[in-house]
Amino acid sequence: MxxxxxxxxxxxxxxxxxxxxxxxxxxxxxxxxxxxxxxxxxxxxxxxxxxxxxxxxxxxxxxxxxxxxxxxxxxxxxxxxxxxxxxxxxxxxxxxxxDIAPDDLAAPGPSPKAADGIPRSIAAYLDELPEARRTVLVLHHVMGCSVPEIAEVTGVSMNTVKDRLLAAREQVRRMVRRDLATCRRGP
CATH class of the missing domain: 1.10.1740.10 (RNA polymerase sigma factor, region 2, helix turn helix motif)
Known part of the structure; x- marks a missing residue:
């Protein structure tokens, strides 16, 4: 107090x-x-x-x-x-x-891996998420915000936050599984 x-x-x-x-x-x-x-x-x-x-x-x-x-x-x-x-x-x-040709875009540089066993860094997976999913995932798992807090900050309903969290987690799991199956290593 x-x-x-x-x-x-x-x-x-x-x-x-x-x-x-x-x-x-x-x-x-x-x-x-x-x-x-x-x-x-x-x-x-x-x-x-x-x-x-x-x-x-x-x-x-x-x-x-x-x-x-x-x-x-x-x-x-x-x-x-x-x-x-x-x-x-x-x-x-x-x-x-x-106005931009695809070949003119710079490729992202390598970033450190967050954990062994994951082909790429967590940041690389987060970069592939749509903005809305990335936001709720970071707010919940990195910042420790509750679902109601995230709903208040982002201006969406709690059910939308829950849906985005579930979809983001599943999308990251699929990307990791895909990379492991194809032995993809990279940024």
């Missing part, structure tokens, strides 16, 4: 005190960057989303009511921002995709 009161006091101070705003940004910066990177596979886009999320967090801090931890509150803002940025980038790429 004392921590939440201290967080609320710090957030209120952010309205007029640059030191408080700086303290909030330093405290939450790495967490927001990790969360955005987990949700958005491309580094440039995830960095942009993290910066936008931190700006939103700092600007919204005076409105923080202290009903949860500052980190949980910031996570919700970061997730919403990351989803918005990913959606905007996807729409922008659809508009310009006709």
């Amino acid at each position: 004392a921590d939440e009161e201290a967080d609320a006091r710090l957030a209120r101070q952010a309205a007029t005190d640059a030191t408080a705003r700086d303290a909030i940004a330093r405290r939450l910066g790495a967490r927001v960057r990790r969360l955005c990177r987990a949700l958005i596979p491309h580094a440039d886009d995830s960095d942009d989303a993290a910066q936008l999320a931190l700006l939103d967090i700092v600007q919204s801090a005076p409105g923080f009511r202290g009903e949860s931890s500052l980190e949980a509150w910031a996570d919700r803002i970061a997730v919403r921002t990351a989803i918005r940025v990913a959606r905007q980038r996807r729409l922008a790429s659809v508009r310009t995709q006709g």
